[in-house]
Amino acid sequence: MTTPRTLPHDDYITAVSEALDKAGLEVKDGRTDDSESRGTYCYLSAVIELDMMSVGLQDEQPGLLLIWEWHTGREAEHGEPDRGPVWQFAALKDDGSTEYPTDLPVYGYAAPAAVVEAARKVISSEIKPGNFFNSGQWQGWTGGLIGGSWQKADQLEAACAEWDARE
Structure with missing residues (x-):
């Protein structure tokens, strides 16, 4: 029997x-991974799929993905993200594909309550696909950053940096 890898x-x-889940935004599926980028570098990732039936929107939107990634920054010179974490979202389409992910206006190590609040704003269309962070300002979203950082953000950052050093 193989022990699952802890990330x-x-x-x-x-x-x-x-x-x-506690806020009534039921998680349909969720997974974490250490993904390959450009076939050379790795990054940490997580995808949480929300069950749109739990919010009564299954007919309007098949699903919503919340995406968290932590990048090493080694591939930034090739147009990939700088070092650190980011939260994004993408709507699932009827055919199972997704739109291009859009940044969520939360800290990279956002408090879980902040991610809940941001997800609610995506579901209510206050935050729309295509709202993005550019040159230090949000384009299309005027509400600023939502919520604070997770209470264990420093520990998580240290663990991600340690993972990066081993890769």
């Missing part, structure tokens, strides 16, 4: 998923 962000994504 630095497992506990964080579990905390966010539990907060979403």
